[in-house]
Amino acid sequence: MDQEILLKVEDLHAGIEGKEILRGINLTVRPGEVHAIMGPNGSGKSTFSGVLAGNPRYNVTGGSADFHGLDLLSLSPEDRSHEGLFLSFQYPVEIPGVSMVNFMRAAVNAKRKYFGEAPLSAGDFLKLMRQKRAVVELDNKLASRSVNEGFSGGEKKRNEIFQMAVLEPRLSILDETDSGLDIDALRIVASGVNKLKTDRNATIVITHYQRLLDYIRPDFVHILYKGRIVHSGGPELALELEEKGYDWIKEQVDNN
Amino acid sequence: MDNALTQYLELFDTSRDVIDSHAPHAINVRRDAAAAALRHIGRLPERGDEGFEKISLNDMFAPDYGINIARVDFKAAMPAEFGCDVPNVGACTAMVVNDAFTPVGDLAARLPEGVEMMSLAEAAQLYPELFAEQIADIDNPVVALNTMFVQDGVFIRVRRGVRFERPVQVLSLFNASMPLMAARRVLIHVEDGAHATVLMCDHPRVHTVDYLSCRVVEAVVGRDATLDFYDLEESTARSRRASVFAATQAEGSRLNVCSIYLNGGMTRNEFYPRYLDERCATRLGGLVIGGGSQIIDNATYISHSHSRCTSDQLFKYALFDSAQGAFEGMVTVEPGAEFTEAHQVNRNLLASAEARMHTMPQLIINCDEVKASHGAATGQLDDDALFYMRSRGIPVEEARMMLINAFMTDVLDAISLEPLRDRLRHLVDKRLRGCGTGCSTCSIK
Numbered sequence: 001m002d003q004e005i006l007l008k009v010e011d012l013h014a015g016i017e018g019k020e021i022l023r024g025i026n027l028t029v030r031p032g033e034v035h036a037i038m039g040p041n042g043s044g045k046s047t048f049s050g051v052l053a054g055n056p057r058y059n060v061t062g063g064s065a066d067f068h069g070l071d072l073l074s075l076s077p078e079d080r081s082h083e084g085l086f087l088s089f090q091y092p093v094e095i096p097g098v099s100m101v102n103f104m105r106a107a108v109n110a111k112r113k114y115f116g117e118a119p120l121s122a123g124d125f126l127k128l129m130r131q132k133r134a135v136v137e138l139d140n141k142l143a144s145r146s147v148n149e150g151f152s153g154g155e156k157k158r159n160e161i162f163q164m165a166v167l168e169p170r171l172s173i174l175d176e177t178d179s180g181l182d183i184d185a186l187r188i189v190a191s192g193v194n195k196l197k198t199d200r201n202a203t204i205v206i207t208h209y210q211r212l213l214d215y216i217r218p219d220f221v222h223i224l225y226k227g228r229i230v231h232s233g234g235p236e237l238a239l240e241l242e243e244k245g246y247d248w249i250k251e252q253v254d255n256n
Numbered sequence: 257m258d259n260a261l262t263q264y265l266e267l268f269d270t271s272r273d274v275i276d277s278h279a280p281h282a283i284n285v286r287r288d289a290a291a292a293a294l295r296h297i298g299r300l301p302e303r304g305d306e307g308f309e310k311i312s313l314n315d316m317f318a319p320d321y322g323i324n325i326a327r328v329d330f331k332a333a334m335p336a337e338f339g340c341d342v343p344n345v346g347a348c349t350a351m352v353v354n355d356a357f358t359p360v361g362d363l364a365a366r367l368p369e370g371v372e373m374m375s376l377a378e379a380a381q382l383y384p385e386l387f388a389e390q391i392a393d394i395d396n397p398v399v400a401l402n403t404m405f406v407q408d409g410v411f412i413r414v415r416r417g418v419r420f421e422r423p424v425q426v427l428s429l430f431n432a433s434m435p436l437m438a439a440r441r442v443l444i445h446v447e448d449g450a451h452a453t454v455l456m457c458d459h460p461r462v463h464t465v466d467y468l469s470c471r472v473v474e475a476v477v478g479r480d481a482t483l484d485f486y487d488l489e490e491s492t493a494r495s496r497r498a499s500v501f502a503a504t505q506a507e508g509s510r511l512n513v514c515s516i517y518l519n520g521g522m523t524r525n526e527f528y529p530r531y532l533d534e535r536c537a538t539r540l541g542g543l544v545i546g547g548g549s550q551i552i553d554n555a556t557y558i559s560h561s562h563s564r565c566t567s568d569q570l571f572k573y574a575l576f577d578s579a580q581g582a583f584e585g586m587v588t589v590e591p592g593a594e595f596t597e598a599h600q601v602n603r604n605l606l607a608s609a610e611a612r613m614h615t616m617p618q619l620i621i622n623c624d625e626v627k628a629s630h631g632a633a634t635g636q637l638d639d640d641a642l643f644y645m646r647s648r649g650i651p652v653e654e655a656r657m658m659l660i661n662a663f664m665t666d667v668l669d670a671i672s673l674e675p676l677r678d679r680l681r682h683l684v685d686k687r688l689r690g691c692g693t694g695c696s697t698c699s700i701k
Binding site (some may be wrong): 053054055056057076077078080081082086087088092093094095096097098102103106107110111146147163167188 | 569639640641643644645646647648649650651652654655658659661662663664665666
């Protein structure tokens with residue numbers, strides 16, 4: 001049974017600049033599953049994704065995270081990526097002067113090197129780019145531009161899913177992927193995510209709103225509040241939240 | 257610290273005859289004024305003097321360097337075929353060995369009609385009239401020291417209306433087994449309507465000897481003429497360089513300078529473009545990658561004395577280890593220089609806690625109807641960008657390299673010759689990857 005667990009987070013505590021934000025998170029993700037993590041502002045959603053991806057800005061103060069048998073928290077961000085973790089950023093970073101092509105080539109070849117493979121030939125690399133761009137209908141023109149520079153909100157998010165398609169992660173964390181998207185862009189991004197879904201990989205969707213979950217159907221919904229998962233359920237929990245808001249959860253937690 | 261100037265003035269006084277006997281009259285006649293200027297100045301600038309925040313010229317010139325005034329031939333000690341394929345764009349190439357002009361291959365045959373490249377001493381005999389006026393200011397101590405001792409160098413001329421697209425390349429090398437100072441001089445004439453691209457590469461020959469390059473480059477850019485001047489320094493920790501670039505620009509001329517520092521010991525570059533008329537355009541670009549205990553100092557002086565001229569400056573430094581950098585820029589817009597456009601930017605990246613940068617962009621405007629801006633910023637690598645790249649699997653060192661490269665890239669964008677730009681980009685990339693000292697594409701076979 002243990003072999004089928006992709007990610008097991010236990011009693012995870014983390015913070016920033018001495019301030020504790022995550023206060024004991026427990027979460028188990030198996031291959032083929034889609035988990036949604038919802039919660040009010042400031043509950044720790046982005047901190048959780050940042051800690052899993054290894055953002056050095058956060059300090060882990062307790063607990064553990066096992067990623068298919070590896071001690072995730074001891075790995076560098078780049079090794080987490082090689083081992084199959086992918087974070088789609090809420091705010092993809094603009095990198096003026098670094099072209100998308102060079103960025104992706106460096107990423108792809110670093111992963112190949114990690115697994116002892118030779119770098120991709122120029123032809124194979126371009127073919128790979130072409131294939132993966134189709135997943136999110138990403139314009140070829142963006143390839144020659146600097147990473148995310150001058151991209152619209154929709155293009156930035158599609159670019160994230162494009163990178164995800166190229167890197168073929170085992171676990172994808174989508175941090176507020178719906179923020180800043182109009183309905184058409186949302187549909188394209190969600191359909192991209194769905195196309196990449198297999199029974200071998202898993203997805204954690206972090207979102208404020210139920211809207212995205214109409215397109216990416218979760219198997220589990222968790223509510224994060226004050227740095228803890230305070231409630232878990234099936235897809236119906238998202239609908240309940242949409243209807244009733246977070247106040248009933250807050251009351252339940254704060255009164256106990 | 258002793259007054260370094262004394263030894264040079266004494267050497268000049270005692271060896272004047274020897275110096276003159278190995279150089280043409282048109283060059284010799286300037287020496288008295290140079291010596292007089294230095295006697296008047298009394299001492300070389302030291303650290304802390306105005307405009308000399310990081311470098312002391314006195315310290316730079318103080319060691320007891322030899323000067324080859326008797327012109328012992330060092331060329332014989334050079335390997336027959338020294339190849340530098342920095343540009344690899346079919347350049348017409350000459351070497352300056354210490355200070356002596358040395359053509360490479362069949363240089364004369366490769367130069368098209370209307371393009372000349374020859375020894376400065378030879379040119380001074382052939383065209384003494386071109387030496388009547390000195391472009392660089394004799395009151396500048398580096399110019400004065402150079403003028404006192406210069407005996408040879410490079411002369412480049414592109415005749416009226418000739419647009420020569422390929423670069424002419426000057427490879428400056430040191431080749432001596434004892435500490436040596438070379439007074440190097442370059443004179444470039446780009447006549448009316450002509451175009452020239454000049455690439456200068458400074459290289460060492462021996463890594464274990466102290467060298468001092470006291471260099472003056474003078475350029476005369478004619479009416480509606482253009483000069484692209486690219487200057488690459490890739491020398492050793494034991495090299496010292498004091499360089500002055502001075503140019504006059506006639507009406508409608510364009511001057512595009514890109515100075516690239518990849519390696520060296522202590523370097524000071526000064527730039528003095530001067531407008532003779534209206535509608536001139538000047539671009540000064542500087543790229544510095546400093547490491548170890550290197551000190552790199554760039555100073556620019558632009559006086560907008562005529563209307564409708566534009567100047568655009570972009571200097572970028574990336575400093576590692578305990579490297580120190582300085583940039584001082586002075587732009588003055590004189591009364592009556594209407595419709596001037598002057599921009600000056602200096603940006604610096606400190607890649608270690610010990611690296612230091614001093615920057616002073618200055619702008620004085622004495623005229624209305626002017627568009628001008630200046631700015632400087634010094635910072636570190638963007639942590640968010642670094643994490644973003646790492647999260648995609650790019651190793652941290654590679655990510656840092658890519659970000660520094662990206663930071664530098666727009667300085668090189670100004671290099672109009674594409675193969676040359678690619679080549680220099682490659683060299684910058686290699687330098688950032690720490691591929692040893694010395695330009696590894698220059699191979700001494």
